[in-house]
Amino acid sequence: MNEISIGTIARTACLALALTNQLLSAAGKPMLPIEDSQLEQLLTSGLTVAASLAAWWKNNSFTPAAIKADADLKTYRSADK
Numbered sequence: 001m002n003e004i005s006i007g008t009i010a011r012t013a014c015l016a017l018a019l020t021n022q023l024l025s026a027a028g029k030p031m032l033p034i035e036d037s038q039l040e041q042l043l044t045s046g047l048t049v050a051a052s053l054a055a056w057w058k059n060n061s062f063t064p065a066a067i068k069a070d071a072d073l074k075t076y077r078s079a080d081k
Contacts, residue, residue, distance in 0.1 A: 002064045002067040002068055002071075003067065004061070004062060004067065005061075007058065008058075008060045008061065008062070011051070011054050011055045011058060011060060012055065012060065014047075014050075014051040014054065014055075015051040015052060015054075015055040017047075017051070018044070018047045018048040018050075018051040018052070019048065019051075021044050021047065021048075022044050022045070022047075022048045025040065025041065025044045
């Protein structure tokens with residue numbers, strides 16, 4: 001069964017939200033309605049960094065071949081135990 005994991009979808013959505021907010025903030029149209037611009041910049045930068053690190057660190061498999069490879073790896077690793 002080749003399904004994209006919930007974690008992959010959640011990390012991708014967080015990264016998309018963070019990057020969109022960062023770009024809108026840079027254009028002067030923030031998504032998050034925070035009055036203090038310095039606080040907003042720190043918050044959006046932190047959100048972007050956190051989402052980017054999570055997306056980069058974790059193996060996000062989207063293609064059927066990658067999902068099958070993950071399943072094969074999981075089977076291989078469980079056979080070693």
